[in-house]
Amino acid sequence: MKVYKIPEATVMRLSVYSRFLHQLLDEGVNTASSEAIAQGVGVSSAQVRKDLAYFGEFGTRGVGYRVDELYGHLKSILGLDHDWNIILVGAGKLGSALALYQGFAERGFHVSTIVDNDKKIVGNKLGMVTVEPIEVMTQRVKEKDIKVGVLTVPASAAQNVTDLLVEAGIKAILNFSPRVLKVPNTVILRNVDLSVNLEVLSFNLNMNKKN
Amino acid sequence: MKVYKIPEATVMRLSVYSRFLHQLLDEGVNTASSEAIAQGVGVSSAQVRKDLAYFGEFGTRGVGYRVDELYGHLKSILGLDHDWNIILVGAGKLGSALALYQGFAERGFHVSTIVDNDKKIVGNKLGMVTVEPIEVMTQRVKEKDIKVGVLTVPASAAQNVTDLLVEAGIKAILNFSPRVLKVPNTVILRNVDLSVNLEVLSFNLNMNKKN
DNA sequence: CCACTCTTGTGAAATAGTTCGCAATTAAGT
DNA sequence: ACTTAATTGCGAACTATTTCACAAGAGTGG
Ligand SMILES: NC(=O)c1ccc[n+]([C@@H]2O[C@H](COP(=O)([O-])OP(=O)(O)OC[C@H]3O[C@@H](n4cnc5c(N)ncnc54)[C@H](O)[C@@H]3O)[C@@H](O)[C@H]2O)c1
Ligand SMILES: NC(=O)c1ccc[n+]([C@@H]2O[C@H](COP(=O)([O-])OP(=O)(O)OC[C@H]3O[C@@H](n4cnc5c(N)ncnc54)[C@H](O)[C@@H]3O)[C@@H](O)[C@H]2O)c1
Numbered sequence: 001m002k003v004y005k006i007p008e009a010t011v012m013r014l015s016v017y018s019r020f021l022h023q024l025l026d027e028g029v030n031t032a033s034s035e036a037i038a039q040g041v042g043v044s045s046a047q048v049r050k051d052l053a054y055f056g057e058f059g060t061r062g063v064g065y066r067v068d069e070l071y072g073h074l075k076s077i078l079g080l081d082h083d084w085n086i087i088l089v090g091a092g093k094l095g096s097a098l099a100l101y102q103g104f105a106e107r108g109f110h111v112s113t114i115v116d117n118d119k120k121i122v123g124n125k126l127g128m129v130t131v132e133p134i135e136v137m138t139q140r141v142k143e144k145d146i147k148v149g150v151l152t153v154p155a156s157a158a159q160n161v162t163d164l165l166v167e168a169g170i171k172a173i174l175n176f177s178p179r180v181l182k183v184p185n186t187v188i189l190r191n192v193d194l195s196v197n198l199e200v201l202s203f204n205l206n207m208n209k210k211n
Numbered sequence: 212m213k214v215y216k217i218p219e220a221t222v223m224r225l226s227v228y229s230r231f232l233h234q235l236l237d238e239g240v241n242t243a244s245s246e247a248i249a250q251g252v253g254v255s256s257a258q259v260r261k262d263l264a265y266f267g268e269f270g271t272r273g274v275g276y277r278v279d280e281l282y283g284h285l286k287s288i289l290g291l292d293h294d295w296n297i298i299l300v301g302a303g304k305l306g307s308a309l310a311l312y313q314g315f316a317e318r319g320f321h322v323s324t325i326v327d328n329d330k331k332i333v334g335n336k337l338g339m340v341t342v343e344p345i346e347v348m349t350q351r352v353k354e355k356d357i358k359v360g361v362l363t364v365p366a367s368a369a370q371n372v373t374d375l376l377v378e379a380g381i382k383a384i385l386n387f388s389p390r391v392l393k394v395p396n397t398v399i400l401r402n403v404d405l406s407v408n409l410e411v412l413s414f415n416l417n418m419n420k421k422n
Numbered sequence: 423c424c425a426c427t428c429t430t431g432t433g434a435a436a437t438a439g440t441t442c443g444c445a446a447t448t449a450a451g452t
Numbered sequence: 453a454c455t456t457a458a459t460t461g462c463g464a465a466c467t468a469t470t471t472c473a474c475a476a477g478a479g480t481g482g
Contacts, residue, residue, distance in 0.1 A: 005438090006418075007438075007439060008411065009439075009440095010439090011410075011411050011414050011415075012404075012407050012411060014410075014414075015404075015406065015407040015410040015411065015414075016391070016404070016407060018410075019389060019406070020391070033458085033459065033460090034459075034460075035459080040391065041391050042391050044440080044441070045459090046440075046441055046442070046443095047440070047441080049459095049460065049461065049462085050439090050440075050441085050461090050462085052460095052461090053460095053461060053462070057460080057461065058460095059459080059460050059461080060447085060448065060449095060459085060460075061446065061447040061448055061449095061458085061459055061460040061461080062446095062447060062448035062449055062450095062457080062458050062459050062460075063447095063448065063449070063458080063459070063460085064458090064459065064460080065460090077414070077417075078410050078413055078414045078417070079410075079413040079414055079416060079417030080410065080413060084409075084413060086409075093307070093308040093311055093312070094308045094312070096304070096308070097304040097305045097307070097308045098405070100304055101304070101305070101405075103389065103405075103406055104405075104406065104409065107406050107409070107410065109406075109409050109413075147416060148409070148412060148413075148416075171416055171419075172412040172415065172416055174408055174409060174412060178230060178314060180227070180231070180251065180252050180253050188412055188415045188416065188419075190408055190411060190412055192403070192405065192408055193223075193226075193227070194309070194312075194314075194315075194403065195226065195230070195314055195315065195318050195320075196223050196226040196227060197385055197401055197403055198295075198297075198315065198318070198320050198359070198385060199222075199225075199226040199229075199289050199290075199291065199318065200219065200222050200223060200226065200401060201359060201383040201385060201399055201401055202289055202290040202291060202295060202320075202359075203217075203222045203225075203226075203288070203289045203290055204222075204383065204399045205290055205358060205359075205382055205383055205399065206288075206289070206290030207217075208382075208399075216468095218468075218469065220469075220470095221469090244428085244429060244430085245429075245430075246429080255470080255471070256429090257470075257471055257472070257473095258469095258470070258471080260429095260430065260431065260432085261431090261432085261469090261470075261471090263430095263431090264430095264431060264432070268430080268431070269430095270429080270430050270431080271429085271430075271477085271478065271479090272428080272429055272430040272431080272476070272477040272478055272479095273427075273428045273429050273430075273477065273478040273479055273480095274428080274429070274430085274478065274479070275428090275429065275430080276430090
């Protein structure tokens with residue numbers, strides 16, 4: 001079987017395309033050219049076509065893409081044709097914001113379990129979900145067959161929690177703590193580092209000033 | 212004047228290196244080799260050396276880098292040798308979490324102004340800062356000479372707020388809303404798209420399953 | 423002061439990702 | 453049926469980034 005390695009940048013763009021297509025659907029648009037999509041998300045039309053070409057031929061020459069069809073293909077490519085259960089670890093400021101965010105559910109991501117090690121927080125309700133003690137984490141991951149964990153604990157606790165999640169059989173982790181985590185290569189890890197984002201801005205501002 | 216274009220990936224790694232060096236400083240470590248840094252942040256040692264080479268020669272052959280020195284250089288390269296005032300627009304769930312986050316101040320980013328258009332929220336205190344009405348935004352940006360804006364408003368309001376910020380003279384925007392924003396190319400824009408991050412995980416989980 | 427070890431800095435090679443350019447195909451107009 | 457205009461899919465060219473590999477120092481110990 002021939003398996004191409006898909007650039008991560010491509011995957012990220014696919015996600016953005018799919019959201020833009022959703023917007024077009026809402027607006028009642030039936031077809032869109034690669035150029036229209038490109039304009040909408042701020043890339044080149046060749047880029048759009050190349051990205052899609054990794055996965056098949058979805059368009060019609062001379063016409064463009066049917067919005068509903070392409071949207072369906074992208075959802076399926078991204079693994080969004082079924083819902084995902086998520087466990088959120090650390091119900092602090094950031095964790096609470098994420099837990100209450102509607103945007104995730106809209107894309108099929110459901111925060112079905114929230115755990116924290118602070119007794120004062122355990123028992124609180126975030127939306128429909130009650131914060132449970134950290135001790136039940138392993139059990140919940142196993143019994144609910146949760147594949148995705150979101151980490152919003154302090155950096156000092158991050159590796160520890162990660163090890164427990166991995167042991168419990170988690171398959172992917174989205175880490176918000178500013179710590180480099182070690183995971184076996186069977187587990188997919190992504191880091192969202194907000195300070196890094198600000199510092200890239202700061203770097204560019206600094207550059208502009210000098211040149 | 213010779214100006215090298217620095218890959219964005221390099222800049223992001225510099226930020227991570229600098230944080231790791233800070234950690235080493237705390238631990239009382241005096242020198243670190245490129246290999247040690249590489250291990251600590253999960254890249255190759257050649258990558259570390261190449262990244263640093265864009266900016267100068269900071270190490271000593273046979274020895275490595277003086278942690279305090281290199282840390283200082285990186286802070287300066289990243290424009291972190293002075294503090295930055297930030298305006299936060301949208302004091303909702305995510306905005307509040309960001310406003311109260313200590314990690315930013317530690318790196319020299321100070322949320323000095325917070326604005327929102329919801330009368331029920333205006334007047335609330337987030338840490339030391341009082342949420343002000345959206346109407347004062349332009350004035351605050353100008354009078355405090357704020358360069359960086361953080362956007363945590365709903366997608367529907369994002370472009371509108373952006374236009375106002377640009378008009379007020381903002382230089383850089385960190386956008387958390389899932390909308391592609393248009394800004395003049397004199398303004399630096401970065402997007403933090405949390406749904407995209409989850410969808411990349413979902414894509415990879417989906418792939419693993421199939422192959 | 424020489425031999426040995428360690429580790430940087432950096433060209434060159436390898437890999438990865440983006441843009442270009444156009445043949446192929448479709449639809450619409452005549 | 454033919455012509456024209458639009459737009460995809462895709463190989464080839466180009467550009468960017470990472471990795472390799474090693475000469476050039478720098479410290480250490482005899
Ligand atoms: N708040 C932000 O805007 C923001 C921005 C960028 C990064 N972060 C990072 O996100 C993480 C969380 O930030 P926050 O501001 O929400 O902090 P927070 O202190 O409000 O929340 C952390 C939560 O984790 C819980 N916790 C601590 N140790 C735990 C453990 N071992 N097991 C389970 N739960 C545990 C705490 O009880 C607390 O509820 C931190 O790593 C922070 O650096 C936060
Ligand atoms: N909460 C999350 O975890 C999360 C995750 C990913 C993305 N986001 C994005 O971040 C943004 C904010 O999310 P949130 O959950 O904090 O929403 P929220 O509704 O809690 O907060 C939005 C705030 O913006 C204010 N606002 C609305 N229009 C405004 C305007 N024109 N000018 C000034 N203020 C205005 C509202 O009054 C509200 O306080 C959204 O775009 C959302 O998609 C949030």
